[in-house]
Amino acid sequence: MRTLFIAIASVLLAGMTIMSCEEKDDFVPTLLLDVQDAIQVSNRGGEFSIDVLSNLSWEANTTANWITLEESTGEKGKRALSFSVTENENDERSSTITVHSQEGTQAELTVVQESGLTLNIFVKEGAEGSGKSWEDPTNLSNALKLAITGSSIFIAEGHHTPMNIVSGGNSDDPRDRTFEVASNMTLIGGFPAQASSGATPDPDAYPTILSGELSDGNNSYHVVTISAPQSDEEQVVLRGLTISDGQADGSKSSATIQGRDFRREYGGGLIIGGSRVVLENCAVKNNTSDKYVAGVYVFDEAEVTILHSKLNNNASKSNGGGLWANNSTVFAYHSEFNENSGGTAPAVHAYPNAEIYLFNSEIRDNKGRSFGAAFYARADSKGALVNCLVTGNESTSSNGGGGVMMYDNCEMEIISTTITENTIKGPGGGVYRRKGENILSIYNSIISGNTQKEGTMNIDVYESDADPAKILASTSGEVVFDANGQIEEDAAFKAISMLGDDFTPIGDDNPALTYGMTPNHLKEIDYLFPESEKDWLDQDFHGHDRSGSTTMGATLPE
Incomplete structure (x- = not known):
């Protein structure tokens, strides 16, 4: 209906432009609404608006006391008609808004407001009852037709x-x-x-x-x-x-x-x-x-x-x-x-202009054939991985990004997360950035032990002049960064021997146990996600308390 309205509107507006050049006998009064004949509104009520397109001035009215018109008149052209609907505490109700022009042309809109009598509906497989109790259940398709705003379907x-x-x-x-x-x-x-x-x-x-x-x-x-x-x-x-x-x-x-x-x-x-x-x-x-x-x-x-x-x-x-x-x-x-599969982004895909934030979650054993085997942020998207495990993901593509892929001006934070044992035929078995300004910040995380194209790195980037990633208190391959982002020359991380079967850091000389950040330090960082989510920084993947710990990655040692 909206596509048709736009098409008719274009013709009407064009006609209105040349109207002054035509004889008055050729004038055809026209009045259109940009909606279907009826709209459904919630029992909670609210504010609504439709567009009126007319080549004459118009008036609007309704006989319903539960509908209030914010505008009752409008000039020719495309004009908004706004109205509000009060909350309904009784049965379903409906009424009409009528718009009419000087020449008698009119259009009507029926407003149907759902019942305000909250329903609990009971469903059993194949049932055909009223749904009012477990003793007289209905089926789910029928229950969804009966349900209103605020209903519960059991x-x-x-x-x-x-x-x-x-x-x-x-x-x-x-x-x-x-x-x-x-x-x-x-x-x-x-x-x-x-x-x-x-x-x-x-x-x-x-x-x-x-x-x-x-x-x-x-x-x-x-x-x-x-x-x-x-x-x-x-x-x-x-x-x-x-x-x-x-x-x-x-x-x-x-x-x-x-x-x-x-x-x-x-x-x-x-x-x-x-x-x-x-x-x-x-x-x-x-x-x-x-x-x-x-x-x-x-x-x-x-x-x-x-x-x-x-x-x-x-x-x-x-x-x-x-x-x-x-x-x-x-x-x-x-x-x-x-264990999902697909071409690009077989697991998690933010594209375009999307935001995906994962906490204490895992992305594991997904199989792809193109960009980004696990988490793929593309086209001005944002994301975060907090206390997450990203492992066992694969892609047969040479495009890169075994754990995280960023493409075309995205922003990503990786916090207290372990990204390991991912395999990509291209660069960046852990994280890969490509095209545009992709802002990558890594805190208190382990990104090591991934397999990528020979000569490339666990954390890699396509553009030679790209801004470097911010890597604090984390590992990238064997390299260990301290809390100031400086490389610890005397420390090396070996994923094959320093991560246990559950990907927890192990071993007496493991830098992932000593160079990490405490929750207090983590909370000083500026985050993409809301302030209310900072409490997740106090725990690990399993919900264990991080207080006093300097362990990198998703999981703390027992």
């Missing part, structure tokens, strides 16, 4: 497959079936199949699988689609769920939801467009893509928090495997990005 163990076509999707294409979360709500899995009143969730005992494997043998383009509006007060929470068996497409096509394109070739497991989302104790695994990222795709200023979750074993035929953030922000804690 889901019993089993395989749940989507039945509803995504908004803006193709009703003739079964692969457009998805679990669409269109409002800010909470979905909790892990309840027993025979759950009754008072049941508590245990996802390990009662696996709750949202599967894209459809009954007709097809697979959904996206198992879960999150299109909920972004709000400072609400968010979508997914807890105790496994998301698997999605298959993103290989062709360029989209389902358009509220003016936002959800592309079918991205995010076989989960696609998030512009929403605030928390993934807690979830697994996104065994999803595929015929083109781009198979696991989780986050785009259009979405804000995502990942807690105690696993984005593992996802496979793409092209770029991206586990997580891809596009113009969005992701924070992940105590999570895994393991």
Whole structure:
């Protein structure tokens, strides 16, 4: 609709420009709104705006006392019509905003506000009840249609497959079936199949699988689609769920939801467009893509928090495997990005203008065929690895970046992290920078024992005139840097003998045990991530207290 509006608007504006040169008899009154016939708004209310395009002045009105028009008149041309909606504490309601011009031309917009009667909905595999209790459960597809902002959906163990076509999707294409979360709500899995009143969730005992494997043998383009509006007060929470068996497409096509394109070739497991989302104790695994990222795709200023979750074993035929953030922000804690595969960035991808910050997490055993085998930041993106383990990642490409790859004006901080045993056919088996001004800061970290092209280094850069990386109290290959960034000439780090099987520094003469930084020193650094996240600097990968320790890397000795 918006594309059509722009096209018509261009013609109308052109007509308005030459109108004074035409005879009055040729004038055609025109009035357009830049939205579809109806819009859905949250029960929380809020402020909204649409564009009115007219070649005459206009007036707007509504009979609803819960809709307030900020503008009731407008001049010819393209003008904004802003309005506010009050909070709804009762049933769903709807009303109309009417815009009419001097010549009688008019357009209408229906505003539909969801019910304010908060619902708890109960789901069991294959159920067809009302969803009002465990004794009368419904299925998940129906529950998502019933849910409103603030709802909680409780889901019993089993395989749940989507039945509803995504908004803006193709009703003739079964692969457009998805679990669409269109409002800010909470979905909790892990309840027993025979759950009754008072049941508590245990996802390990009662696996709750949202599967894209459809009954007709097809697979959904996206198992879960999150299109909920972004709000400072609400968010979508997914807890105790496994998301698997999605298959993103290989062709360029989209389902358009509220003016936002959800592309079918991205995010076989989960696609998030512009929403605030928390993934807690979830697994996104065994999803595929015929083109781009198979696991989780986050785009259009979405804000995502990942807690105690696993984005593992996802496979793409092209770029991206586990997580891809596009113009969005992701924070992940105590999570895994393991055993994914793809071309460029098979594990974690920040591109473009994205921010990804990982704490106490691991990126392990991912396999790629191009740039960046583990964490790839590209095109004005930012990232941080704090108390993280990056190991066993491989790429068959000569482009470089076995552990971390930075490309085209990015900024990266690596703090109390171990990057080792990664393999790349190109340079920089640990970290590689290429193209533009890529700002790299490394603190209290071990970046050693990686395999790269002969004659290149664990930490390397493409441009000969690039600014040097800031490396404090860390190792780069065998070289040891002190807290001032000076090379310790009398110290050498040997990854093969100085890292134990769990990648903890070992040995009496190990410089990684003595040249590291204390948490107090670490907290004096200027960080990319918020001040509130500094508490992570007090612990190691396992959550052990770093106080008094001068050990580099992700893990402290017992």
